Amino acid sequence: xxxxxxxxxxxxxxxxxxxxxxxxxxxxxxxxxxxxxxxxxxxxxxxxxxxxxxxxxxxxxxxxxxxxxxxxxxxxxxxxxxxxxxxxxxxxxxxxxxxxxxxxxxxxxxxxxxxxxxxxxxxxxxxxxxxxxxxxxxxxxxxxxxxxxxxxxxxxxxxxxxxxxxxxxxxxxxxxxxxxxxxxxxxxxxxxxxxxxxxxxxxxxxxxxxxxxxxxxxxxxxxxxxxxxxxxxxxxxxxxxxxxxxxxxxxxxxxxxxxxxxxxxxxxxxxxxxxxxxxxxxxxxxxxxxxxxxxxxxxxxxxxxxxxxxxxxxxxxxxxxxxxxxxxxxxxxxxxxxxxxxxxxxxxxxxxxxxxxxxxxxxxxxxxxxxxxxxxxxxxxxxxxxxxxxxxxxxxxxxxxxxxxxxxxxxxxxxxxxxxxxxxxxxxxxxxxxxxxxxxxxxxxxxxx
Amino acid sequence: xxxxxxxxxxxxxxxxxxxxxxxxxxxxxxxxxxxxxxxxxxxxxxxxxxxxxxxxxxxxxxxxxxxxxxxxxxxxxxxxxxxxxxxxxxxxxxxxxxxxxxxxxxxxxxxxxxxxxxxxxxxxxxxxxxxxxxxxxxxxxxxxxxxxxxxxxxxxxxxxxxxxxxxxxxxxxxxxxxxxxxxxxxxxxxxxxxxxxxxxxxxxxxxxxxxxxxxxxxxxxxxxxxxxxxxxxxxxxxxxxxxxxxxxxxxxxxxxxxxxxxxxxxxxxxxxxxxxxxxxxxxxxxxxxxxxxxxxxxxxxxxxxxxxxxxxxxxxxxxxxxxxxxxxxxxxxxxxxxxxxxxxxxxxxxxxxxxxxxxxxxxxxxxxxxxxxxxxxxxxxxxxxxxxxxxxxxxxxxxxxxxxxxxxxxxxxxxxxxxxxxxxxxxxxxxxxxxxxxxxxxxxxxxxxxxxxxxxxxxxxxxxxxxxxxxxxxxxxxxxxxxxxxxxxxxxxxxxxxxxxxxxxxxxxxxxxxxxxxxxxxxxxxxxxxxx
Numbered sequence: 001x002x003x004x005x006x007x008x009x010x011x012x013x014x015x016x017x018x019x020x021x022x023x024x025x026x027x028x029x030x031x032x033x034x035x036x037x038x039x040x041x042x043x044x045x046x047x048x049x050x051x052x053x054x055x056x057x058x059x060x061x062x063x064x065x066x067x068x069x070x071x072x073x074x075x076x077x078x079x080x081x082x083x084x085x086x087x088x089x090x091x092x093x094x095x096x097x098x099x100x101x102x103x104x105x106x107x108x109x110x111x112x113x114x115x116x117x118x119x120x121x122x123x124x125x126x127x128x129x130x131x132x133x134x135x136x137x138x139x140x141x142x143x144x145x146x147x148x149x150x151x152x153x154x155x156x157x158x159x160x161x162x163x164x165x166x167x168x169x170x171x172x173x174x175x176x177x178x179x180x181x182x183x184x185x186x187x188x189x190x191x192x193x194x195x196x197x198x199x200x201x202x203x204x205x206x207x208x209x210x211x212x213x214x215x216x217x218x219x220x221x222x223x224x225x226x227x228x229x230x231x232x233x234x235x236x237x238x239x240x241x242x243x244x245x246x247x248x249x250x251x252x253x254x255x256x257x258x259x260x261x262x263x264x265x266x267x268x269x270x271x272x273x274x275x276x277x278x279x280x281x282x283x284x285x286x287x288x289x290x291x292x293x294x295x296x297x298x299x300x301x302x303x304x305x306x307x308x309x310x311x312x313x314x315x316x317x318x319x320x321x322x323x324x325x326x327x328x329x330x331x332x333x334x335x336x337x338x339x340x341x342x343x344x345x346x347x348x349x350x351x352x353x354x355x356x357x358x359x360x361x362x363x364x365x366x367x368x369x370x371x372x373x374x375x376x377x378x379x380x381x382x383x384x385x386x387x388x389x390x391x392x393x394x395x396x397x398x399x400x401x402x403x404x405x406x407x408x409x410x411x412x413x414x415x416x417x418x419x420x421x422x423x424x425x426x427x428x429x430x431x432x433x434x435x436x437x438x439x440x441x442x443x444x445x446x447x448x449x
Numbered sequence: 450x451x452x453x454x455x456x457x458x459x460x461x462x463x464x465x466x467x468x469x470x471x472x473x474x475x476x477x478x479x480x481x482x483x484x485x486x487x488x489x490x491x492x493x494x495x496x497x498x499x500x501x502x503x504x505x506x507x508x509x510x511x512x513x514x515x516x517x518x519x520x521x522x523x524x525x526x527x528x529x530x531x532x533x534x535x536x537x538x539x540x541x542x543x544x545x546x547x548x549x550x551x552x553x554x555x556x557x558x559x560x561x562x563x564x565x566x567x568x569x570x571x572x573x574x575x576x577x578x579x580x581x582x583x584x585x586x587x588x589x590x591x592x593x594x595x596x597x598x599x600x601x602x603x604x605x606x607x608x609x610x611x612x613x614x615x616x617x618x619x620x621x622x623x624x625x626x627x628x629x630x631x632x633x634x635x636x637x638x639x640x641x642x643x644x645x646x647x648x649x650x651x652x653x654x655x656x657x658x659x660x661x662x663x664x665x666x667x668x669x670x671x672x673x674x675x676x677x678x679x680x681x682x683x684x685x686x687x688x689x690x691x692x693x694x695x696x697x698x699x700x701x702x703x704x705x706x707x708x709x710x711x712x713x714x715x716x717x718x719x720x721x722x723x724x725x726x727x728x729x730x731x732x733x734x735x736x737x738x739x740x741x742x743x744x745x746x747x748x749x750x751x752x753x754x755x756x757x758x759x760x761x762x763x764x765x766x767x768x769x770x771x772x773x774x775x776x777x778x779x780x781x782x783x784x785x786x787x788x789x790x791x792x793x794x795x796x797x798x799x800x801x802x803x804x805x806x807x808x809x810x811x812x813x814x815x816x817x818x819x820x821x822x823x824x825x826x827x828x829x830x831x832x833x834x835x836x837x838x839x840x841x842x843x844x845x846x847x848x849x850x851x852x853x854x855x856x857x858x859x860x861x862x863x864x865x866x867x868x869x870x871x872x873x874x875x876x877x878x879x880x881x882x883x884x885x886x887x888x889x890x891x892x893x894x895x896x897x898x899x900x901x902x903x904x905x906x907x908x909x910x911x912x913x914x915x916x917x918x919x920x921x922x923x924x925x926x927x928x929x930x931x932x933x934x935x936x937x938x939x940x941x942x943x944x945x946x947x948x949x950x951x952x953x954x955x956x957x958x959x960x961x962x963x964x965x966x967x968x969x970x971x972x973x974x975x976x977x978x979x980x981x
Contacts, residue, residue, distance in 0.1 A: 097744045098797040099728075099735030103901045110968045127796035136970055149792070193804030195796055221804035223743050 038364050040115025046082065046356065046363065048073075049114035050091045051104055051129075052121035052144070057226065058096035060288075061250065061281030061341050062121050065144065066091045067333025068345025069119055072323075072353070074330045079445060082356040083363070090114060098128040105129040109138065116141055116368065119163055119348040123147045123195050124222065134159045139368050141355065142348045142396070146170065146275060147195045148425040151394040159369050161389055162396035163348050165308045167199035168206075168425040170273055171247070173400045174306055175207025176421065176430040177414075178243070178271065185268065188216035188241030190232050190256055192248045196222070200247030200273055206427055215239045225252040229259045237265040246272040250281035257299050258289065270303045274400075277305035279409035280339045303405045304414070308383045308397035312343045313410035319382035322444040323347070347382045354379045354446035378448055380438040384420050398422050399433040483594070491556055495536070496590070500579075502569035504587050505537040506561065507552070508595060513559035515941045516598045517541070518588055518624075520605025520612050521567060522631075522926065525765040526574035526772070527673045540564045542606060542630060542937070546918075546927040551934050560941060561598065563591050567612075574769035575637070577835060580612045581619060588623050600944035604628030604937075606926045607856055608766075610864075611635035611835040618841050625944035627845040628936060631856050631926050634863045635835040639978040640856065641770060643723040644763045645779040646789075646977075647756065648679065650722060653818045654701055654715035654811070655686050663821055665768045666776030676768035680761060687757045690716060691914075694740075695749065704814050713749045714803040718811050720752030721798065722789040724859060724977050726852035728899055729754035730918030736904035740911055745801025747904060750912050755854035759925070762855055770834065771827075778831035780823030786815040789977050832980040839867040844943035846950075847894045848936045851922040851966075851973065858973030861894050868892045893939075893949035896966045896973070897932050898922045921964035935962045 040047035050066055053059040066089070073087040081087060090112045092104035101122075108114045116139035120126055123145040130150060133140045134157045142163030143150060151162045178187055189204070189211050191197035197219070204210070211217035216239055218232035225248070233256060236244060244260075244267045246253045253276040260267065279300060286296040310317040323346040324338050336342070356363065358378055359371040372379065376389040385399025399422040403411035413419075422433035441447055483496030483506070490510040497503055521539045541562050543550040555562055565587045567580045584603070592598055603624040605613050610632025617624045633640065641662075648661020659682050664675045695713025699705045720727065727734045732751035734744060741747050771778055795808060802808050823831075845868070849861040875888040899922030905913040921929060928936070935958055943949050950958075952969035959967025 097735050097737075099733065099744055099748075100901070106968065106971075110966075124796050124799060127793045131793055132972070135972065193806050194799045198805060219804070219806060221800050221807075223800035 038115060039113045041085070041363050044085055045088055046085045047088045047090060047112060047114050048116055048118045048352070049108035049112060050089060050117065050119050051094050051101055051108070051125065052091065052119075053096035053125075054091070054093035056095035056097070057251065058122070058249070060284035061278050061339075062144075064280070064333060064335055064339070064341040065119065065121060065345040065348070067331055067336065068327060068342040069349040069352075071327055071331035071333075071336075072346050072349025075326045076349075076353050076445065078330075079443065082353060083361040085363075087353070087356070089118075094122070094125055096122055096125055098125050101125040101128045105133065109136065115139070115363070116365065118142055118352050119144055119345070121145070126150070127195070130157055130160055137365055139365055139372075141368075141372065142351055144344070144348070146199070146273075148199055148395070149195060151396075152425050154373075154391065154394050157394070159365075161372055161394045163344075163351070164275070165385070165397040165400055166395050166425045167196055167247070167273055168203040169395070169398055169423055170306050170400050171200045171203025172207045172423045173421045173430055174245070174271060174273070174304070174402065175204040175209040177304070177402050178204070178209050178245070179207060182243045182269070185243045186216065186239070186241050187211075187243045187245065188218065188236045188239065189245040189247060190218045190220070190229065190236065190252075191246070192222035192225075192252060193219045194222045196249070196273075197247045200245075204245065207430065209245075216241055220248075220252070222249070222252075225255040228262075229255045230263060232256070233259040233265050234263055236267070237263065242268045244270050246270060246276050248273075248276050250276050250278050251285050253277060254282050254285040258286070261299075272303055272305050274305050274307055277303055277405070278340050279405065279411075280337075280341055283409065297407060297409050300405045300409055301407045304402065305405070305411060306400040306402050307340075307411060308385050308400050309343060309347060310382065310384065311403065311411040312338055312340050313408070317382075318440050319347075322440050323350075323382065326444060343382065350446055351379060351381045354381070354448050357446060358448040380446060382437075382440075384418075384435065384437055385422065385433060386435055388424075393425070395425060398424060399435065483590070494594070498565065498583055498586050500569065500572070500583070502566045502572070502583060503536045504563065504565035504590070505540055506563045506591055506594070507540060507556065508561045509556040509559055511559040512561050512595075512597060514597060514599035515559075515602060515944055516561040516563060516591060516595065516600070517555065517602045517604060517937070517940070518584065518591070519562065519564040520580070520584060520603070520609035521564070522605070522607030522609055523575070523762065523766050523769075524568040524573050525762075526769040527670070537564045537566050538568075542604070542926075542928070542933045544927050544929070544933075546924050549930055551930055551937060554930070554934050555937060558938070558941070560937070561591075561595065563587055575608070575766065575773065577608070577612045577615070581616045584612065584616055585620055585623060600625040600941075602626050602628060602940045602944050604630065604940060605632065606630040607632055610856075610860070611637060614837045614839075614841070614864075615835070617843055618838055621841065621843070624843050625947070626940045627841065627843045628848065628940045629845070629864070630848045630928065630936070631850055631853050632847070632860065632864075633835070633856055634860045634867070635837050636980065637766075637770060638832050638834050638980050639863070639976045640860065641767055641831070642779070642978045642980075643857075643976070644767060646723045646781065646784070647719055647725070648683070649779075649781060649821060650715075650719045650815065651683060651686060653815055654699060654705075654719070655712065656682055657701060658682065662767060662771070662779035663777060666771035666774065666778060666827070668772050672772065673768060676764050680764040683760050684757075687753060687760070690753055691757070694746070694911075695753070702814050702818065705810060708807070708810060710803050710807045710810065713746070714801060714807055715811060717745065717749040717752055717798060717801045718790070718808070720749070720756070721791070721794045721802075722786060722977070724857050724974060725752050725755050726854060726857065726923075727751050727798070728852040728919075728923060729854065730758070730923045731904060731914045731916070732912060733899065733902045733904045733919070736902050738906050738910050740906070740909075741904075743800050745798040747912075748798060749801050751852075754914060755852075759855045770831075774830040774834070775824065775827040777824035778827040779821055780828045782820045782822050784820070787812045791974070837867075839864075839871045842891060844947060844949045845892045846936060846939055846943060847892070848928065848932070849894065849896045849973070850924065850927065851896055851898045853925050854923070855925040857976060858896065859976035861896075862972050863976055863979070865892055865894050889948065891947075891949055893955070894971075895936065895955065896968075896971050897928055898964050898966050900964070929963070931962045932965055935965060
């Protein structure tokens with residue numbers, strides 16, 4: 001029944017609501033419009049936001065990146081912060097569900113009032129918020145996704161900058177290696193039919209490595225791999241594929257290896273795009289299926305992959321040494337075991353600190369976007385490749401070295417001395433990179449300008 | 450689920466339509482003096498406009514000078530779905546979900562309220578031109594009767610957006626502030642084109658006998674019955690999908706039969722190409738379980754529920770509109786289906802769409818399917834419906850549901866964009882001359898959000914579509930009392946100050962009113978079409 005107006009029994013709530021109206025009326029005129037101050041920046045603090053799967057099936061491995069980033073920021077804060085401001089990292093768990101990515105982005109922007117987003121993880125998730133983040137002019141820095149579509153058209157996403165090399169660049173470089181090394185083999189691929197897989201296939205094709213649909217190219221829909229990839233592996237086996245490229249996330253690589261084992265399919269070589277070959281993730285997923293670490297390590301051994309940074313097992317690398325020490329002292333996360341995810345988290349923290357330092361004391365959103373875009377050469381990091389940021393692209397690392405996992409799950413270079421290869425996300429050639437990484441300072445803080 | 454209720458409605462509709470006699474028209478008569486009574490401190494006056502439509506005023510003893518004039522939304526052309534109202538249906542904003550209004554609260558606040566029956570006799574349907582003049586008449590009568598009125602708020606819901614906007618442009622002195630709740634932009638053509646696309650896409654993927662909007666436009670009962678026939682075809686599809694969740698493979702078109710693409714992927718694609726929200730009253734687009742194994746399947750059920758709940762009103766409104774444009778107002782010869790799929794949606798809902806290969810396959814067959822060629826004159830009339838200049842300077846406050854199933858939230862974004870274009874041009878002109886008062890931005894868009902998650906599952910693991918739905922942000926004209934009252938209060942203050950509230954105030958208010966967004970920069974997904 002609909003209410004009928006009556007003044008005979010005014011409730012306490014209604015009286016309160018009248019009072020609220022009056023208060024509201026005052027507030028209309030008494031409260032000035034929002035000032036021009038930069039959100040998330042005060043005299044003493046810079047608030048940064050990050051989204052990633054901390055829980056759920058997609059979380060293994062990735063859920064260590066945020067703790068590593070925070071550890072590096074805590075280290076910076078212990079040294080006085082950046083231009084006198086401490087860095088606060090607010091992290092939201094989206095469980096790799098895009099709906100939660102949307103709502104948690106809103107919370108970071110409107111409730112936590114972050115200055116910038118940094119290091120967010122995931123392609124399918126980030127694609128759900130990238131347009132809105134850019135529309136609002138919020139810096140979207142060092143995204144942990146290799147999808148080239150986020151970076152290669154800066155007019156479309158002017159505030160977004162990558163934190164990984166693109167899948168296309170990596171696939172082109174791996175493609176060159178495949179052409180040169182496995183010309184006598186039958187090379188096939190299993191890939192997820194989305195942005196990630198599409199980038200991979202495009203990159204390989206540019207390098208001259210192509211596949212026949214339904215024969216040497218097996219596909220699956222991202223998100224269905226938990227049910228196994230038996231049919232895909234059977235298809236590749238039936239077509240005598242003996243070198244399998246994997247253009248998919250680590251859970252899919254683990255599923256492919258499991259399924260291949262199950263049907264007695266033993267390809268001579270697995271070649272996996274780096275995010276799919278993360279050892280921690282691979283072993284965690286197989287561990288959840290009851291496969292012992294020693295067995296999963298043996299399954300990974302011999303796999304070819306690539307990296308833009310030193311391998312976490314390179315004990316003598318100066319960045320590895322410094323980051324490892326900071327991780328030991330400052331990482332308060334539940335799993336601080338040193339691995340590729342921790343190294344990447346530390347590296348993004350280092351990169352972000354560089355960007356904040358370089359932008360200067362007068363920190364604004366347009367200011368940091370402009371600085372990152374125009375000063376890629378000054379933004380050093382642990383990577384063995386320079387950053388590609390500029391007016392034409394916001395891609396991060398344009399170089400990768402190729403390695404092979406050993407029995408201890410360490411990626412070791414296939415060349416000696418290690419060669420780093422570079423290319424672009426378009427049709428440019430793959431060439432050897434001559435790059436000398438700037439040294440890390442004794443205090444492990446970036447020095448800019 | 451509402452579909453079962455809808456089927457009953459359709460049966461009633463069919464029977465009722467047959468007994469509709471030829472159009473009843475009444476010769477205009479002079480407006481009668483209203484009859485007034487007073488009870489519990491409120492004077493209630495009822496009267497008739499010159500054309501016989503009823504109006505009603507309620508004036509509290511503690512009247513503080515602001516009078517609200519309410520404009521209700523769409524009522525179908527032919528009685529049957531709902532009874533023909535005898536008098537004023539809504540005196541103040543009323544939730545379609547709970548039936549609750551804010552009349553009592555408005556009386557206590559000292560506001561006067563007025564409303565009229567915009568559905569009188571032959572004037573039901575998309576009758577905006579009539580209602581602009583009827584609204585003026587209501588205000589004239591109120592002003593004559595109550596000289597104490599200092600400020601006038603013109604506010605309304607849904608279709609009212611297509612009445613109020615041209616109204617305040619034509620009669621600028623008849624309003625001091627303007628409120629549009631879940632309203633059209635005012636042009637309905639952009640939204641209706643997407644609605645017609647839904648029929649078309651379903652005809653390609655699910656039922657080739659569907660003619661959709663091409664069946665609309667014949668005047669009178671025959672046209673009405675033709676549109677109901679199309680509605681029944683869609684309801685049959687949705688009913689089947691509500692039982693099997695669209696799991697079977699596509700049977701249509703022949704090129705995709707046996708492809709393994711489930712019907713639900715085509716349903717989700719239909720929703721994404723047409724802008725149907727991926728949250729509904731019971732589906733949050735996020736929650737999963739063993740049956741709804743991935744968020745995009747949750748979103749697919751949301752599309753199903755939204756289309757099911759909106760299709761009857763959409764069809765009846767479409768038929769009503771087509772009676773003024775003429776048949777064959779729908780033309781999709783220039784539609785680029787691939788361009789209608791947002792890149793973010795393709796990525797976010799990739800699994801629900803069955804991956805890139807399935808997306809390409811479905812878009813490919815849509816692109817190759819025979820197009821609908823409209824009648825040039827009808828198409829032109831259609832695109833010219835409800836045009837507005839957006840030059841009104843009144844403080845205007847829009848109130849929108851995050852996931853409105855009928856008038857998509859993108860209508861609000863379009864309204865704000867249009868207003869901003871005019872404002873920025875005027876500002877640039879002023880900057881150049883520095884003459885006269887500096888233009889001010891005087892439009893505020895408020896959005897009520899859904900909770901983050903709210904889907905519930907039955908013991909069998911299926912989505913529970915029968916229990917209480919989300920408390921906010923879904924449905925159509927389903928704002929909570931607190932949200933509505935907050936909007937009304939802002940309109941009252943804006944009428945006095947001549948300005949919309951500050952973003953800081955909205956941010957503050959969002960901490961007091963559950964699910965009211967304090968994000969002044971929030972922007973919903975855009976409408977798929979912009980006919981200018």
